[in-house]
Amino acid sequence: MVREVSESCIDSLLTEMVACYCNRFYANKPELAARRIEAIGYQVGHQLSERYTMDRPRFTDHLEAIKFICKDFWSELFKKQIDNLKTNHRGTFVLQDNKFRWLARMSIDPSTENVSPVEDITSPTAESKAAQAMSMHLYFPCGIIRGALSNLGIPCAVSADISNLPACVYLSLSHNLEKTF
Amino acid sequence: MPPVAPRSGDAIFANVERVNAELFTLTYGAIVRQLLTDLEEAEEVNKQLDQMGYNIGIRLIDEFLAKSNVSRCNDFRETTDVIAKVGFKMFLGVTASVTNWDADGTCCSIVLEDNPLVDFVELPDNCQGLYYCNILSGVIRGALDMVSMKTEVTWLRDVLRGDDVFELQVKLLKHVPEEYPYKDDE
Numbered sequence: 581m582v583r584e585v586s587e588s589c590i591d592s593l594l595t596e597m598v599a600c601y602c603n604r605f606y607a608n609k610p611e612l613a614a615r616r617i618e619a620i621g622y623q624v625g626h627q628l629s630e631r632y633t634m635d636r637p638r639f640t641d642h643l644e645a646i647k648f649i650c651k652d653f654w655s656e657l658f659k660k661q662i663d664n665l666k667t668n669h670r671g672t673f674v675l676q677d678n679k680f681r682w683l684a685r686m687s688i689d690p691s692t693e694n695v696s697p698v699e700d701i702t703s704p705t706a707e708s709k710a711a712q713a714m715s716m717h718l719y720f721p722c723g724i725i726r727g728a729l730s731n732l733g734i735p736c737a738v739s740a741d742i743s744n745l746p747a748c749v750y751l752s753l754s755h756n757l758e759k760t761f
Numbered sequence: 762m763p764p765v766a767p768r769s770g771d772a773i774f775a776n777v778e779r780v781n782a783e784l785f786t787l788t789y790g791a792i793v794r795q796l797l798t799d800l801e802e803a804e805e806v807n808k809q810l811d812q813m814g815y816n817i818g819i820r821l822i823d824e825f826l827a828k829s830n831v832s833r834c835n836d837f838r839e840t841t842d843v844i845a846k847v848g849f850k851m852f853l854g855v856t857a858s859v860t861n862w863d864a865d866g867t868c869c870s871i872v873l874e875d876n877p878l879v880d881f882v883e884l885p886d887n888c889q890g891l892y893y894c895n896i897l898s899g900v901i902r903g904a905l906d907m908v909s910m911k912t913e914v915t916w917l918r919d920v921l922r923g924d925d926v927f928e929l930q931v932k933l934l935k936h937v938p939e940e941y942p943y944k945d946d947e
Contacts (some may be wrong), residue, residue, distance in 0.1 A: 615933045
């Protein structure tokens with residue numbers, strides 16, 4: 581039996597980590613906050629990929645490692661597989677999750693500074709603040725994926741895009757094809 | 762409708778969404794490492810972990826009350842007993858015990874023999890002042906704050922410092938009475 585904790589524990593911890601770096605340490609420096617959050621994710625991904633590949637034979641190519649991320653790794657973290665994997669066959673992959681677990685409970689909060697409800701919904705300020713808060717939360721899973729793949733021999737850059745808020749997340753990763761195992 | 766009996770920690774844990782504890786353990790470890798890099802001083806990290814825990818505790822208490830069917834606890838003894846028996850099991854999957862009560866019933870110890878936060882963890886020699894699990898003391902203090910009990914929570918024993926168990930001392934500083942316009946229907 582694998583040891584488990586309540587999902588609230590990890591949800592609370594992630595929410596508070598992001599709040600800590602974005603609102604307390606680097607309140608006016610979102611790039612520095614993002615870098616720290618991504619670094620934490622990188623460390624976690626690096627370690628988790630060792631745990632989850634202990635009993636597996638070595639991956640024979642990059643695509644196999646990335647499929648491992650989409651299926652087994654994603655299932656361990658989010659209880660479902662990636663919904664869609666696309667590639668341009670030149671080192672860029674797009675991983676699409678149609679209901680990303682860590683954003684599923686987020687919504688745009690229209691009650692920021694403005695008083696008028698109608699104005700709130702269309703206000704670029706409210707929209708951009710909500711989007712920024714969500715994007716801060718995505719630096720952590722991006723770091724996880726980058727850390728996991730680095731540990732599997734694939735140095736890469738990972739970025740996230742939010743479409744159809746909050747249901748759909750695209751992770752895009754690029755690596756140098758020259759690299760071999 | 763007859764009153765619903767309080768649910769045991771095991772029953773709640775069996776019904777909540779759970780995740781592999783390793784994700785939680787490794788995430789917490791990475792956060793502590795990053796805080797040590799950013800803040801440099803162990804004492805500053807302790808404060809930050811406590812603050813993070815407090816912010817988590819003030820929110821977890823809502824989920825705890827919603828799912829546990831615990832009704833009003835009549836005193837501090839009953840409250841800490843519920844935290845140890847139900848709260849720790851519900852969230853962390855481990856059992857804690859309460860011991861070492863003082864004569865007044867305002868100070869006790871919560872003892873953890875098993876703690877998922879410290880799987881895989883070793884502290885290097887340059888982290889002597891760090892209370893690695895200080896987030897737990899903040900969580901407890903925050904949760905109790907929200908049910909009107911001001912407390913001071915300190916570590917008495919820490920496995921990472923060579924002790925055999927984790928022991929938190931919880932001291933009730935002040936029990937704030939509920940204020941108007943709320944009414945006590947008891």
